[in-house]
Amino acid sequence: xxxxxxxxxxxxxxxxxxxxxxxxxxxxxxxxxxxxxxxxxxxxxxxxxxxxxxxxxxxxxxxxxxxxxxxxxxxxxxxxxxxxxxxxxxxxxxxxxxxxxxxxxxxxxxxxxxxxxxxxxxxxxxxxxxxxxxxxxxxxxxxxxxxxxxxxxxxxxxxxxxxxxxxxxxxxxxxxxxxxxxxxxxxxxxxxxxxxxxxxxxxxxxxxxxxxxxxxxxxxxxxxxxxxxxxxxxxxxxxxxxxxxxxxxxxxxxxxxxxxxxxxxxxxxxxxxxxxxxxxxxxxxxxxxxxxxxxxxxxxxxxxxxxxxxxxxxxxxxxxxxxxxxxxxxxxxxxxxxxxxxxxxxxxxxxxxxxxxxxxxxxxxxxxxxxxxxxxxxxxxxxxxxxxxxxxxxxx
Amino acid sequence: xxxxxxxxxxxxxxxxxxxxxxxxxxxxxxxxxxxxxxxxxxxxxxxxxxxxxxxxxxxxxxxxxxxxxxxxxxxxxxxxxxxxxxxxxxxxxxxxxxxxxxxxxxxxxxxxxxxxxxxxxxxxxxxxxxxxxxxxxxxxxxxxxxxxxxxxxxxxxxxxxxxxxxxxxxxxxxxxxxxxxxxxxxxxxxxxxxxxxxxxxxxxxxxxxxxxxxxxxxxxxxxxxxxxxxxxxxxxxxxxxxxxxxxxxxxxxxxxxxxxxxxxxxxxxxxxx
Numbered sequence: 001x002x003x004x005x006x007x008x009x010x011x012x013x014x015x016x017x018x019x020x021x022x023x024x025x026x027x028x029x030x031x032x033x034x035x036x037x038x039x040x041x042x043x044x045x046x047x048x049x050x051x052x053x054x055x056x057x058x059x060x061x062x063x064x065x066x067x068x069x070x071x072x073x074x075x076x077x078x079x080x081x082x083x084x085x086x087x088x089x090x091x092x093x094x095x096x097x098x099x100x101x102x103x104x105x106x107x108x109x110x111x112x113x114x115x116x117x118x119x120x121x122x123x124x125x126x127x128x129x130x131x132x133x134x135x136x137x138x139x140x141x142x143x144x145x146x147x148x149x150x151x152x153x154x155x156x157x158x159x160x161x162x163x164x165x166x167x168x169x170x171x172x173x174x175x176x177x178x179x180x181x182x183x184x185x186x187x188x189x190x191x192x193x194x195x196x197x198x199x200x201x202x203x204x205x206x207x208x209x210x211x212x213x214x215x216x217x218x219x220x221x222x223x224x225x226x227x228x229x230x231x232x233x234x235x236x237x238x239x240x241x242x243x244x245x246x247x248x249x250x251x252x253x254x255x256x257x258x259x260x261x262x263x264x265x266x267x268x269x270x271x272x273x274x275x276x277x278x279x280x281x282x283x284x285x286x287x288x289x290x291x292x293x294x295x296x297x298x299x300x301x302x303x304x305x306x307x308x309x310x311x312x313x314x315x316x317x318x319x320x321x322x323x324x325x326x327x328x329x330x331x332x333x334x335x336x337x338x339x340x341x342x343x344x345x346x347x348x349x350x351x352x353x354x355x356x357x358x359x360x361x362x363x364x365x366x367x368x369x370x371x372x373x374x375x376x377x378x379x380x381x382x383x384x385x386x387x388x389x390x391x392x393x394x395x396x
Numbered sequence: 397x398x399x400x401x402x403x404x405x406x407x408x409x410x411x412x413x414x415x416x417x418x419x420x421x422x423x424x425x426x427x428x429x430x431x432x433x434x435x436x437x438x439x440x441x442x443x444x445x446x447x448x449x450x451x452x453x454x455x456x457x458x459x460x461x462x463x464x465x466x467x468x469x470x471x472x473x474x475x476x477x478x479x480x481x482x483x484x485x486x487x488x489x490x491x492x493x494x495x496x497x498x499x500x501x502x503x504x505x506x507x508x509x510x511x512x513x514x515x516x517x518x519x520x521x522x523x524x525x526x527x528x529x530x531x532x533x534x535x536x537x538x539x540x541x542x543x544x545x546x547x548x549x550x551x552x553x554x555x556x557x558x559x560x561x562x563x564x565x566x567x568x569x570x571x572x573x574x575x576x577x578x579x580x581x582x583x584x585x586x587x588x589x590x591x592x593x594x595x596x597x598x599x600x601x602x603x604x605x606x607x608x609x610x611x612x613x614x615x616x617x618x619x620x621x622x623x624x625x626x627x628x629x630x631x632x633x634x635x636x637x638x639x640x641x642x643x644x645x646x647x648x649x650x651x652x653x654x655x656x657x658x659x660x661x662x663x664x665x666x667x668x669x
Contacts, residue, residue, distance in 0.1 A: 042480075043476070043479070043480055045475075045476055045479075061665075062669075064658075064661050064662040064664075064665035064666070065665045065666060065668075065669035067662055067666075069479045069480060069658060071475065071476075071479055071658075073472060073475070073505075074472075074501050074502060074504075074505035075501055077469060077472065078469070078472035078475070078501070078502055078505070081465065081466070081469045081472030081473045081475075081476065081502075082472050082473070082475050082476030082479065083476060084465075084473060084476065085445075085463070085472070085473035085474060085475065085476025085477040085478075085479075085480070086476035086477065086479060086480040087476075088463060088473075088476075088477060089476070089477045089480040089481045089484070090480065090481070091476075091480045093476070093480075107466055108465075108466055108469065111465060111466055219440070238481075239443055239461040239463075239477060239481065239484060240440070240441055240443075240461065240481045240483065240484050241440075242440050243440060243461075244439045244440050244459055244460050244461050244462075245461065245462075246407075246455070246456055246462045246463075246464065247462070247463045247464065247465075248455075248456065248463075248464035249464065249465065249466055250464065255409075255410075257407075257409075257410045257456060258456070
C-alpha cells in the first residue's frame with residue numbers, strides 16, 4: 001500500500017518537475033473548468049452537486065484572478081438563470097450540474113434556446129432517476145439532453161471520454177455556443193469527471209476562439225432577431241453596449257417582440273432548427289477504430305467508449321472482425337456517418353450505462369440493415385472490457 | 397399627458413399593451429419611468445428585468461435593455477446581469493405570485509446578498525393573467541378561483557419578508573399615491589444595495605370583481621381609505637392597525653453591497669494568484 005502511494009507521489013513529482021509546463025495531471029472536472037477558462041469563460045453560476053462540484057470549485061478559485069465572476073446561487077434554477085443573464089450582458093458563461101440539477105435547469109434552458117443566448121451547460125451524469133446514485137456513474141441523461149426542455153429545439157451536445165477531451169470539448173462547446181447563439185451541452189459522467197489523466201494544454205496563441213457576432217449597425221437600425229441569411233444566426237448586442245433591445249421567452253418576430261402571426265411564428269421556429277441543421281457537418285464529430293471490414297461494430301460514447309475500444313482491440317487480437325465507433329457529439333447524432341461506415345456489418349452492439357437510450361437512435365439510422373443489439377449496465381459501475389468482449393465473441 | 401422625455405422611454409410600437417382598462421400597472425410603469433428620467437438614466441445602461449405575469453409584460457413596453465424571463469426567476473437572471481456588468485442600473489419588476497410564490501427563494505437570497513438591484517413588486521393579491529387564482533398575498537377570507545370558499549392560508553407581508561432577509565431599502569405605497577411611488581422608486585434606485593418597493597395595486601378584473609371592488613375607482617378609494625403613513629402608524633395600537641395598510645420607508649440602511657464585495661474578492665485573488 002505504502003509503496004503504491006510512493007509510486008503515485010513520484011509520478012506527481014515528475015509532472016511538477018517537468019520543464020514543459022504544457023502538461024497537467026488533472027481530473028476530468030478540473031480539465032473541463034480549465035478548458036472553459038481558456039475558451040474565454042468569464043462567468044460561472046451554479047449550485048453544489050455531486051459529481052460535478054469540482055468544476056464550480058475550480059471556477060471559484062480561478063475566475064476572480066482574471067477579473068471574471070463566480071456566484072454560488074441559491075438553487076440550480078438560479079444557477080442557469082444567472083448564467084443566461086451574464087451572457088445577455090456579454091459574458092461567456094458556464095454552469096455545471098448533475099442529474100437532479102439538470103432536471104431543474106430544463107425550463108431556463110428552453111429560454112436560452114428560444115431567446116438565442118449562448119451558454120455552456122455541463123451535466124456530469126450519475127445514476128437516476130431522482131437522487132439515485134450521487135457517487136456512481138451512469139449515462140441516463142442522453143435523451144433528457146436532447147428532449148429535456150419542452151418544445152422543439154436543436155441540441156448540440158458533446159460527450160467526452162477522457163480527461164483530455166473534457167478540456168478540448170469545453171473549448172469547442174464555447175466556440176459552438178458563440179457561433180450558433182444557443183446553449184451547448186457537455187454530457188460528462190462520474191467516471192470521466194473524476195478520473196485523473198495527463199492533459200496536454202493548448203497554446204492560447206494558437207487557439208481558435210469564436211466570439212458571437214456583434215451588431216455593426218447603429219442602434220436605431222438594430223433589429224435584434226434579424227438573422228444573417230448565410231448562417232441563420234442574428235448578431236447579438238450585449239446589455240450595456242449601446243443597444244436597447246428586448247429578450248423574451250415568448251415566440252417573437254425579428255424585432256424580438258411577442259407575435260401570434262402564423263408566418264412569423266413558423267419563420268422563427270424553422271430558423272432556430274435550421275441554423276444548427278444546415279451546419280451539421282461542421283458540428284458532428286466521432287472517432288473510429290478498426291472499422292475496416294468490421295462485422296461487429298461497437299457504438300459507445302463517454303466513459304463506455306474506453307471499455308468498448310479495449311474490447312474491440314482484444315477481439316481483433318483474437319481474429320474477430322470487430323470495429324469501434326464513438327460519437328463525440330451525441331446531438332446531432334453522427335447517424336449518417338455511422339450508417340455509412342457500418343454498412344454490411346452483421347451486428348451493431350451498443351453498450352450503455354442505461355436501459356437503452358442511444359441504441360434507439362442507432363436502430364433509427366441503421367434501418368434494419370444490420371442487427372442492432374443494446375447492452376445495458378445500470379448497477380452504477382462502468383463496463384469491464386470483458387463484459388463487452390464476451391458479447392462480441394458470442395455473436396462473432 | 398406624460399412629458400416627451402417620459403414618452404421616449406415607451407416602446408409605443410408594441411402597444412396596445414395587454415393590461416385591462418383601468419389596471420394599476422400603468423400607474424406603476426409611469427412612476428418607474430418618471431424615476432428613471434428624474435435620475436437622468438441612459439436607456440442603454442438601464443436594465444428592466446421581469447418574470448411572467450401581467451406585471452412582467454412591463455419590461456417589453458419600456459425602451460431600455462429589457463428581459464422578460466421565466467416565472468419567478470427574474471431576480472436570478474438580473475443577478476447574473478448585475479454581476480457581469482455592475483455599472484448597469486438594474487430594475488426588476490415582479491408580481492406578487494412571481495416574487496413570493498414561485499420566485500420566493502430568489503427573492504430572499506437577493507435580499508440576503510444585498511445586490512444592487514431595485515425590485516418593484518406590483519402586489520394585486522391575485523394571479524391575474526391566468527384568471528384569478530389565489531397568491532401568497534391573497535387576504536384570508538378573500539375569494540379567488542382556487543379559493544371558492546375563501547382563502548384560509550395567511551398571506552405574506554412582503555416588506556417584513558424583505559427586511560428580515562436583509563434588503564437595504566424597503567418601502568411600500570399604493571397606486572393611489574403615484575408621486576410617493578416615484579419617490580420611493582427613485583430612492584430605491586439611488587440606494588447602493590438591494591431595494592424593495594412594494595406597490596399595492598389592483599386587479600379589478602380578477603380580484604375586485606369577486607371581492608366587492610369591481611371598478612378601478614373602488615380600489616383606488618379603498619387604498620386611500622386604508623393607507624396609513626408609517627409615522628402615524630407608529631402612534632397607533634395594533635388593534636387600530638387591523639385592516640390598515642402601512643405605507644412608508646421601513647428600511648433605509650447602508651450595508652456592504654454584493655458586487656462591491658465581489659470586487660474585493662477579485663482584488664484578493666489577483667494578489668494571491
